[in-house]
Amino acid sequence: MSVVVHRAAADMLHGAGQRYTNQRRRLVELLMRAGGPGSIPEILGAGRGLKQSSVYRNLAELERAGVVSRVVTDEEFGRWELSEALAGHHHHLVCSSCGRVEDAVMPSGFERSLDRTLDGLARGAGFAHLRHRLDLIGLCADCANDATA
C-alpha cells in the first residue's frame, strides 16, 4: 500500500515537471503513517532535520501536484493530509480540547444522500456544488477522561 502511494505521488509530481526527492518522500511517508492530518509543528518536530522553509515549499508543491491537501482548522498553524485522490474520501473527528484530528469514513449510502441534499441546497442558492467538508467536533477519549476525572 505504501508502495502504491509513493508510486502515485512520484507520477503526479513528474507529471508536473517536479522531482520526488527524499524530503518529499519523507513528508508523504509521515502523513501516510499519521492516521489523520499532521500539523506543521508535528511535521517539523517529528521529521528530524526537515527545514521549515523547505517543508512549506514542498507541501505547497505537493498540493499543486494533487498529492496532499491543506486541512482547515481553527488552530494557529497549518495541518496537512494526503489528498482524497490518494487517501479516499473521508471526514474528520476533531477534539475541541486538544486539537487532535482523526480520519473517519461514513457509510457510502449516507454520503450519497448527503450529496443529494447538498445538490438541492446549492441549486437553490445559485452555487455549483463541487464537494463537501464535514467534521465532527467533540472530545477524544483522553480529553473526555480528563474532564471526568
Next chain:
Amino acid sequence: MSVVVHRAAADMLHGAGQRYTNQRRRLVELLMRAGGPGSIPEILGAGRGLKQSSVYRNLAELERAGVVSRVVTDEEFGRWELSEALAGHHHHLVCSSCGRVEDAVMPSGFERSLDRTLDGLARGAGFAHLRHRLDLIGLCADCANDATA
C-alpha cells in the same frame, strides 16, 4: 429581530461582567446584516473607524460571551459570524474561487439523520460527539459565470 439579537448579546456580555459598548454593537449589527460570516478585512473596511486592535479584542470577548463564533476557512485572515445560539444552526456555501461564504439551512430531518450517523462514528472511535461542521464547497453564481464566459 435585530432588537432581540442586541438584547441577547447585551445580556450575554453583562453575564460575563462585560459592557455592550458602541463598537461591540456595531460589530454585532454588521455580522447580523451580512448574510454570512464576515472577514476581518471586510469588517475593518466596512465598519469605518473600527480600529484593528479593538476589533480583534472585541471579537475575542464576544466569542467568550457566546455572541459570535470564528469560522474556519483556508483564507489567510479570520472570518466571524453570529453564534448559533443567536443565528440558529446552519451550514456554509463556500465559493472556492472568490472566498464568498453564504449561510444555508438543511432540512431538519436530514440534520437528525446526520447527527445519528455521526453519533455512530464517534462511538466507534471513542469520541464524545458534541456538534458538527458541514460546508459545501463550490462556485458561486458570479464565479461560475466567469468560468463559462
Next chain:
DNA sequence: CTTCCTGCAAAAGTTTTGCATTAAC
C-alpha cells in the same frame, strides 16, 4: 550543464500585547 531543490536569513502577513487615554457604569 541545465533545471530544480535546499537552507539560511530576511520579509511579509495577520494577530496579540503594553501602555496611556478615554468612556461606561
Next chain:
DNA sequence: GTTAATGCAAAACTTTTGCAGGAAG
C-alpha cells in the same frame, strides 16, 4: 470614582520569499 474599553505602536507568530550553494536528471 472605579473598572473596563479604546487606540496607537510595537511585538509575536506563522508563512512566504530572495538568494547562494548543492543535488538531480
